[in-house]
Amino acid sequence: MMNLLEAHDIESYFDIRGGLxxxxxxxxxxxxxxxxxxxxxxxxxVVGESGCGKSTLGLALLGxxxxxxxxxxxxxxxxxxxxxxxxxxLRKDLQIIFQDPYTSLxxxxxxxxxxxxxxxxxxxxxxxxxxxxxGYLLEQVExxxxxxxxxxHSFSGGQRQRICIARVLGIEPKxxxxxxxxxxxxxxxxxxILELLLKLKESHNLSLLFISHDLAxxxxxxxxxxxxxxxxxxxxxxxxxxFHQPKHPYTKAxxxxxxxxxxxxxxxxxxxxxxxxxNLPTGCAFASRCKYKSEKCGELPQRSGLDDQSYYCHxxxx
Amino acid sequence: MRIFxxxxxxxxxxxxxxxxxxxxxxxxxxxxxxxxxxTLLVNDRPIYFSYQGESYFPIFCHYTEQDFGGQYLTExxxxxxxxxxxxxxKASSIxxxxxxxNPLRSHLYLEDAPPHAPSWDxxxxxxESARDVLARLIYGFRNCMSFSxxxxxxxxxxxxxxGGIQGYAGGLTDLISQRLIExxxxxxxxxxxxxxxxxxxxxxxMLVAILALFSWIGLSYYMRAEFLKLKxxxxxxxxxxxxxxxxxxxxxxxxxxxxxxxVTLLPFSLIGGISALTSLDFLGFGLNPPTPSWGELxxxxxxxxxxxxxxxxxxxALFITxxxxxxxxxxxxxxxxxxxxxx
Numbered sequence: 001m002m003n004l005l006e007a008h009d010i011e012s013y014f015d016i017r018g019g020l021x022x023x024x025x026x027x028x029x030x031x032x033x034x035x036x037x038x039x040x041x042x043x044x045x046v047v048g049e050s051g052c053g054k055s056t057l058g059l060a061l062l063g064x065x066x067x068x069x070x071x072x073x074x075x076x077x078x079x080x081x082x083x084x085x086x087x088x089x090l091r092k093d094l095q096i097i098f099q100d101p102y103t104s105l106x107x108x109x110x111x112x113x114x115x116x117x118x119x120x121x122x123x124x125x126x127x128x129x130x131x132x133x134x135g136y137l138l139e140q141v142e143x144x145x146x147x148x149x150x151x152x153h154s155f156s157g158g159q160r161q162r163i164c165i166a167r168v169l170g171i172e173p174k175x176x177x178x179x180x181x182x183x184x185x186x187x188x189x190x191x192x193i194l195e196l197l198l199k200l201k202e203s204h205n206l207s208l209l210f211i212s213h214d215l216a217x218x219x220x221x222x223x224x225x226x227x228x229x230x231x232x233x234x235x236x237x238x239x240x241x242x243f244h245q246p247k248h249p250y251t252k253a254x255x256x257x258x259x260x261x262x263x264x265x266x267x268x269x270x271x272x273x274x275x276x277x278x279n280l281p282t283g284c285a286f287a288s289r290c291k292y293k294s295e296k297c298g299e300l301p302q303r304s305g306l307d308d309q310s311y312y313c314h315x316x317x318x
Numbered sequence: 319m320r321i322f323x324x325x326x327x328x329x330x331x332x333x334x335x336x337x338x339x340x341x342x343x344x345x346x347x348x349x350x351x352x353x354x355x356x357t358l359l360v361n362d363r364p365i366y367f368s369y370q371g372e373s374y375f376p377i378f379c380h381y382t383e384q385d386f387g388g389q390y391l392t393e394x395x396x397x398x399x400x401x402x403x404x405x406x407x408k409a410s411s412i413x414x415x416x417x418x419x420n421p422l423r424s425h426l427y428l429e430d431a432p433p434h435a436p437s438w439d440x441x442x443x444x445x446e447s448a449r450d451v452l453a454r455l456i457y458g459f460r461n462c463m464s465f466s467x468x469x470x471x472x473x474x475x476x477x478x479x480x481g482g483i484q485g486y487a488g489g490l491t492d493l494i495s496q497r498l499i500e501x502x503x504x505x506x507x508x509x510x511x512x513x514x515x516x517x518x519x520x521x522x523x524m525l526v527a528i529l530a531l532f533s534w535i536g537l538s539y540y541m542r543a544e545f546l547k548l549k550x551x552x553x554x555x556x557x558x559x560x561x562x563x564x565x566x567x568x569x570x571x572x573x574x575x576x577x578x579x580x581v582t583l584l585p586f587s588l589i590g591g592i593s594a595l596t597s598l599d600f601l602g603f604g605l606n607p608p609t610p611s612w613g614e615l616x617x618x619x620x621x622x623x624x625x626x627x628x629x630x631x632x633x634x635a636l637f638i639t640x641x642x643x644x645x646x647x648x649x650x651x652x653x654x655x656x657x658x659x660x661x
Contacts, residue, residue: 109323
């Protein structure tokens with residue numbers, strides 16, 4: 001299988017400025033050397049707790065957040081990450097859907113205007129065919145074409161998320177980054193949206209990079225998972241292996257903390273402080289909360305493990 | 319395609335429901351439209367008459383005395399003509415403006431020294447140059463409203479562009495321009511007007527330009543904040559991810575959503591413009607005499623305290639205009655209050 005998107009050692013920092021001339025005083029190291037790849041037609045997930053940098057990673061992969069260092073390639077061609085034009089060439093193939101459907105649609109544009117804009121920009125269809133095309137797109141996401149003249153505020157969260165999907169679907173991208181797209185929705189609506197997305201993935205031959213904190217959702221849809229902690233990937237592998245045999249203590253802790261209805265199995269919560277992302281420890285960032293901490297953890301762990309499942313830990317679980 | 323989005327529509331409906339603001343808006347608009355037609359309504363020449371079978375439009379065309387049987391090639395004096403029996407015999411269907419006055423004409427033939435008290439001929443009396451106060455008030459209204467509207471438009475354009483670019487670009491551009499604006503804001507405005515006014519002629523547009531250059535700053539702060547806020551909205555990120563150009567994102571996606579402070583500030587900026595022009599005229603640094611202006615009338619009133627009709631009528635006119643504009647501003651602010659917007 002060919003890799004559609006390959007990212008190597010991506011770093012994306014937020015500047016903390018201060019003083020009279022706004023000099024950079026320190027950084028929030030949101031993404032601190034992440035490598036990942038997404039194959040053609042694959043669904044890959046990135047999971048991690050809030051603030052681990054997974055959303056920033058999603059933005060960085062689309063050039064919406066400045067990339068400090070690292071290399072990216074799409075369909076085998078490398079992208080000049082600091083060049084605006086280089087990104088503009090990718091816009092048709094690489095798209096993103098955001099978490100909050102309430103702020104993802106311009107409140108002053110009708111659905112028709114929102115959906116037709118990218119179609120015209122990328123020359124997908126002629127002006128005379130726009131209405132039909134927008135209607136067709138709405139049908140694809142199981143909405144009525146008559147809705148196109150309404151404004152976003154008259155739609156529910158689930159409907160808005162469908163409209164957002166229709167918008168990116170229109171330009172027929174190859175890869176869609178889905179940044180927590182269902183976490184703002186009701187559980188019943190979540191399932192509908194996920195099902196729709198999987199159906200569209202098959203019919204449009206899409207690849208999906210799914211960013212989420214919801215392990216149940218991630219497990220249900222993705223083939224491969226990256227677990228992030230404080231800007232770094234701590235473990236990656238096929239989802240079944242990761243769920244059954246986590247190697248990294250953090251992955252294990254994430255799985256253990258899922259609340260269940262089984263009262264005898266209480267969720268195991270992590271203890272200890274999360275280090276500040278402005279001042280990361282030199283060694284393993286998880287060490288301060290890790291039960292299996294040893295002296296070696298003062299050093300940054302190297303990638304180890306098999307090809308399928310790899311992890312960054314000195315004291316992996318068995 | 320609809321002209322207004324649902325949001326704007328709802329705000330317009332809310333504005334209409336605020337009776338005081340809504341009526342003030344109509345009164346002020348109608349008054350301004352009438353004042354724009356002042357040439358036809360307040361003038362000391364007939365709008366139309368026919369003389370020896372031919373049509374004449376004295377307000378719009380230049381006719382000499384000879385045209386009407388006089389001796390000279392100078393412009394016809396219609397006041398004399400209309401009392402001349404020979405002329406009246408040959409002329410017919412004379413249409414005169416409802417207020418037969420000219421703001422620039424001095425009525426030096428009146429008895430006593432000017433200013434003259436109100437009379438049947440001059441409803442609000444005359445000023446110290448024996449010019450009709452009512453005519454000057456009406457033309458002054460037209461001048462100061464036009465001035466303020468132009469000024470407001472100029473302020474809006476400058477404030478939106480500069481504030482918007484600052485907020486949208488952010489970073490170093492924002493930082494440097496913000497410092498420059500602070501320096502610019504601390505320049506003493508009145509001295510600049512005096513200096514520029516003494517070098518160049520203080521024309522109408524020159525004054526608008528100078529005032530605009532000093533008044534956009536407040537609005538730019540609001541716009542900067544709006545753009546800083548809106549550029550991180552998801553729909554702007556989506557627009558960027560879709561590959562829209564920066565100009566399109568600026569004007570089509572951010573600007574319409576960030577216009578609330580502009581719209582709510584506009585009526586107050588109008589008030590500011592009227593007050594600014596009036597005070598400049600009052601101090602003698604405004605429009606060149608003999609342009610009719612309220613500030614100049616006020617300063618005449620101050621010099622002629624024994625002629626209260628000048629001051630009283632001007633102050634009343636100024637008060638009513640500013641009050642109407644303030645009511646409109648209040649209503650617009652209420653209508654655009656985000657607390658009233660449903661989700």
